[in-house]
Amino acid sequence: MAEEWIIRRASEEDAPLLPDIEISAGAAFRTQQDLEWVADDEVWSAEEHLDWMEKGLVWVAAESRNRPVAFLITEVFGDTLHVWEVSVHHAEQGHGLGRRLMEVAEAHAREAGLRDLTLTTFRDVVFNEQFYHRLGYQTLHADEISPxxxxxxEREAAEGLPIDRRCAMRKRL
Structure with missing residues (x-):
């Protein structure tokens, strides 16, 4: 049950486990028309996750044995906390772990006096844009998107993501 999960900052020992969570989380894309390839896309290595832990803020949702099953990567830009990735192991999806990780990030942003949370995601995937709408994020129109x-x-498009299916979102604090 979700009540047994602990949300905590990621540790160095977690880094080797995070790529497998990301791979498992990607399996959800196998049900998305024309996005099935995302499930087989390359994930960040343990070393890259360590780099994120050094430069950003990374949280994990861990089970009672303290083994991570989900993670959230964020980074501060001025007065904004940007969410780079939320991944929940496929077997644990639907238990509210993604929501809980996002709530921890929001609480951190508020405590740090930040003004906004931002992210980019797929427009037409229920566990993407619609999920973030339920958390209070607004999809930005072209004239509202910061540089x-x-x-x-643009970097996502260069990496092969279909730009017409991507959107930027913001939550004001």
Whole structure:
């Protein structure tokens, strides 16, 4: 049950486990028309996760044995906390772990006096844009997208993500 999960900052010992969580989480894309390839896409290595732990803020949801089953990667840009990734092991999806991780990030942003949370995601995937809408995020129109978020979207397009299916979102605090 979700009540047994512990949300905590990621540790160095977690890094080797995070790529497998990301691979497992990607399996959800096998049900998304024309996005099945995302399930087989490359994931960040343990070393890259360690780099995120050094430069950003990474949280994990861990089971009673303290083994991570989900993670959230964020980074501060000025007065904004940007969410780079939320991944929940496929077997644990639907238990509210993604929501709980996002709530921890929001609480951190509020405590740090930040003004916004931002992210980019797929528009037409129920566990993406619609999920974030339920958490209070708003999809940004083209004229509302900051230069930083525009660069993120452009980099995603260069990496092969279909730009017409991507969106930038923001939650004001």
């Amino acid at each position: 930083r978020l525009q660069q993120v979207l």
